[in-house]
Amino acid sequence: MNPFHYSKPDSVQDAVHLAGPASRFIAGGTNLLDLMKENVTRPEHLIDITGLPLREVSETARGGLMIGALVSNADLAWHPLIEQRYPLLSQAILAGASPQLRNMASTGGNLLQRTRCYYFYDASVPCNKREPGSGCPARDGLNRIHAIFGASAQCVATHPSDMCVALAALEAVVHVQGRGGARSIEFADFHRLPGEAPERDNQLADDELITAIELPAAGFADCSHYLKIRDRASYAFALVSVAAALKVVGPIIREARLVLGGVAHKPWRDKAVESWLTGKAPSRETFTAAADTLLQNAEPLEHNAFKVKLARRAIVRALSDAAQGGQPDE
Incomplete structure (x- = not known):
């Protein structure tokens, strides 16, 4: 693991002002720390956001729910309003990881998981997602776990999240904050297909932080x-x-x-x-x-x-x- 700077800001505004291309936000760290240990990701600056006030689940004026980005996966899956009104989301979260990881993993961090492609995790082999332009050995190699939709000549990786599949079905909205202000992203537009830039998993700018995920009123609780x-x-x-x-x-x-x-x-x-x-x-x-x-x-x-x-x-x-x-x- 390479040396890095560490900061723990007190506000969302301070956090986004510290962010840049060489930094990473860290909350539960359930994926990021693995990537750092394997030398897949080498941030120069870790910004610890665990002290930020992003742990609330509250009802919106439109009848939906606003979920803070730091709500743990475990707390979200077992939250009474999620179980009652959005059982699809509760089921998806509980299908993922282990109880220990769900206790640590954050809602916002779940959206930012990186692929589990074995070539991506092996820093000794080429990977366009890890090193753009180096190649995609999965295309002609062992590709049992890889994509059957939306792939490109550059990348055939898949997204690993269970929670995100449910959020896509529920038509959630991702709220983010950057130095230029706040914006909302429809969930369908948040993640990217690989195209010619497989190193980019989503539409976030380098300084943008996920602050909340909003669920609409329709939770399909009955069916x-x-x-x-x-x-x-x-x-x-x-x-x-x-x-x-x-x-x-x-x-x-x-x-x-x-x-x-x-x-x-x-x-x-x-x-x-x-x-x-x-x-x-x-x-x-x-x-x-x-x-x-x-x-x-x-x-x-x-x-x-x-x-x-x-x-x-x-x-x-x-x-x-x-x-x-x-x-x-x-």
């Missing part, structure tokens, strides 16, 4: 389900995950949300498929057709074609469970 498929039952990242949320009135789907994790550089959502589901009856046939439509443009690599079949089954199961009130169909 939602998060399903995660992984190599082992706990403490593993998703091969494929699905956040499914439905508004069912009588025999008809009136609104649908469907987001995949583990398949792209960001949570993968196809609004055209959601629109197609609207007005249909919630049946296995309907959900199978939706899965086939969503997956028809998948571009698997040599070792991850299994993800297409896996995702198809997972989509059908998650939508079916959501339609039954979020209870798994045994």
